[in-house]
Amino acid sequence: xxxxxxxxxxxxxxxxxxxxxxxxxxxxxxxxxxxxxxxxxxxxxxxxxxxxxxxxxxxxxxxxxxxxxxxxxxxxxxxxxxxxxxxxxxxxxxxxxxxxxxxxxxxxxxxxxxxxxxxxxxxxxxxxxxxxxxxxxxxxxxxxxxxxxxxxxxxxxxxxxxxxxxxxxxxxxxxxxxxxxxxxxxxxxxxxxxxxxxxxxxxxxxxxxxxxxxxxxxxxxxxxxxxxxxxxxxxxxxxxxxxxxxxxxxxxx
Ligand code: NAD
Numbered sequence: 297x298x299x300x301x302x303x304x305x306x307x308x309x310x311x312x313x314x315x316x317x318x319x320x321x322x323x324x325x326x327x328x329x330x331x332x333x334x335x336x337x338x339x340x341x342x343x344x345x346x347x348x349x350x351x352x353x354x355x356x357x358x359x360x361x362x363x364x365x366x367x368x369x370x371x372x373x374x375x376x377x378x379x380x381x382x383x384x385x386x387x388x389x390x391x392x393x394x395x396x397x398x399x400x401x402x403x404x405x406x407x408x409x410x411x412x413x414x415x416x417x418x419x420x421x422x423x424x425x426x427x428x429x430x431x432x433x434x435x436x437x438x439x440x441x442x443x444x445x446x447x448x449x450x451x452x453x454x455x456x457x458x459x460x461x462x463x464x465x466x467x468x469x470x471x472x473x474x475x476x477x478x479x480x481x482x483x484x485x486x487x488x489x490x491x492x493x494x495x496x497x498x499x500x501x502x503x504x505x506x507x508x509x510x511x512x513x514x515x516x517x518x519x520x521x522x523x524x525x526x527x528x529x530x531x532x533x534x535x536x537x538x539x540x541x542x543x544x545x546x547x548x549x
Contacts (some may be wrong), residue, residue: 297375297376297429297433297435297436297528297529297531298429299321299324299325299326299376299528300325300326301325301326301327302325302326302327302375302376303326303327303329303367303368303371303372303373303374303375303376304321304326304327304328304329304374304375304376304377304378305328305329305331305364305367305374305376305377305378305415305419306318306321306328306329306330306331306377306378306380307331307332307352307354307377307378307379307380307381307411307415308331308332308354308379308380308381308382308440309328309330309331309332309338309341309342309378309380310330310332310333310334310337310338310340310341310349311332311334311337311490311491311492312380312488312490312491312492312493312517313380313440313485313488313490313517313520314330314332314378314380314381315341315517316516316517316518316519316520316521316524317378317380317438317520317521317524318330318341318342318345318347318378318521319341319344319345319517319518319521320518320521320522320524320525321376321378321521321524321525321528322345322346322347323345324525324528326375326376327347327370327371327372328342328345328346328347328348329342329347329348329349329350329363329366329367329370329371330342330347330348330349330350331350331351331352331354331360331363331367331381331415332349332351332352332381333351333352333353335349335351338351348367348370348371350363350366350367351363354379354381354407354411354412354414354415355406355407355410355411355414356414357414360411360414360415360418361418364415364418364419364422368422373422373423373425373426374419374422374423374435375423375426375434375435375436376435376436376437376438376528377415377416377419377423377435377436377437377438378437378438378440378524379411379412379415379416379437379438379439379440379462380440381407381411382407382408382411382440382458382492383403383404383407383408383492384404384442384452384455384492384496385400385404385454385455386450386451386452386496386497386500387400387451387453387454388450388451388453389453391451396453400454401453401454401457403454404454404455404457404458405454405457405458405461407458408455408458408459408461408462409458409461409462409465412439412440412462412465413465416437416439416465416469416480419435419437420435420437420469420473420476420478422435423435423437423476423477423478424476424477424478428477431531432477433477433478433479433531434476434477434478435477435478435479436478436479436480436481436527436528437469437473437478437479437480437481438480438481438482438483438524438527438528439462439465439466439480439481439482439483440462440482440483440484440485441459441460441462441463441466441482441483441484441537442455442456442459442484442485443484443485443486443539443541444456444459445459445460445462445463445484445537446484446539449500449503449504450499450500450503451497451500452500459484462482463482463484463537466480466481466482466535466536466537467535470534470535470536471535474534479531479533479534480534480535481527481533481534481535481536481537481538482536482537482538483520483523483524483527483537483538483540484537484538484539484540484541485515485520485540485541485542486515486539486540486541486542487504487514487515487542488514488515488516488517488519488520488542489514489515489516490517493514514542515540515542519540520540523538523540
């Protein structure tokens with residue numbers, strides 16, 4: 297895919313990994329629309345990268361439909377969509393205060409998995425109307441899972457299940473959308489230093505840090521942005537989930 301002037305949507309782009317993706321896409325020449333709940337932060341990042349901020353709750357069909365229409369009016373039909381919006385509240389199945397309420401589980405699934413599908417389906421509808429490039433490509437969708445999808449993490453039953461769902465959704469939608477010239481891939485990050493990580497209880501942070509085989513620094517949002525850039529450029533990647541795992545990765549010092 298070319299980047300120059302391609303309309304791109306980044307959910308969760310006001311903060312953390314989404315911000316890293318938004319900055320990378322803007323640097324490559326995309327017209328970036330940040331979809332997020334956090335207006336002040338989102339507007340600040342958008343102003344910084346010459347993009348726009350669109351208030352959007354990815355878990356709501358109405359909100360996502362309105363946001364996609366706003367972005368399309370401002371920039372044109374979406375050619376690149378990066379799903380980064382997500383939450384990761386910690387709660388044990390059998391916690392100190394009793395059994396986990398079902399609502400806790402549903403909320404995480406609603407944002408992380410259903411929110412990802414919500415943007416994916418609407419972005420794909422935009423992409424299918426775009427003219428194909430010389431390789432027959434019309435668009436690229438990148439989702440965000442987590443190594444938790446493969447390994448689990450303490451107090452992250454809902455989170456791990458939601459991210460496992462994102463991996464499955466990626467395989468299925470890549471197969472289904474290939475004929476439309478749309479590629480779908482996922483990045484499964486390990487430990488990255490973002491506000492989500494900083495907000496986790498110390499107990500969870502410690503257990504995550506203990507999974508690193510060597511005292512290495514956590515990933516940076518701009519490194520996530522580098523992987524987004526490569527996934528968009530590389531036409532042979534489709535239906536893949538690439539682990540961007542701080543425990544395995546060799547990072548520039
Ligand atoms: P973050 O909290 O810094 O960013 C998440 C963003 O999503 C925030 O700006 C938030 O406002 C937005 N958001 C939350 N709910 C939303 C909703 N309903 N609609 C629209 N926007 C919403 O967190 P982050 O660490 O940058 O996480 C980004 C993604 O990466 C998440 O999906 C997370 O699960 C995943 N991830 C992060 C790590 C890590 O180590 N930080 C590891 C694995 C996976």
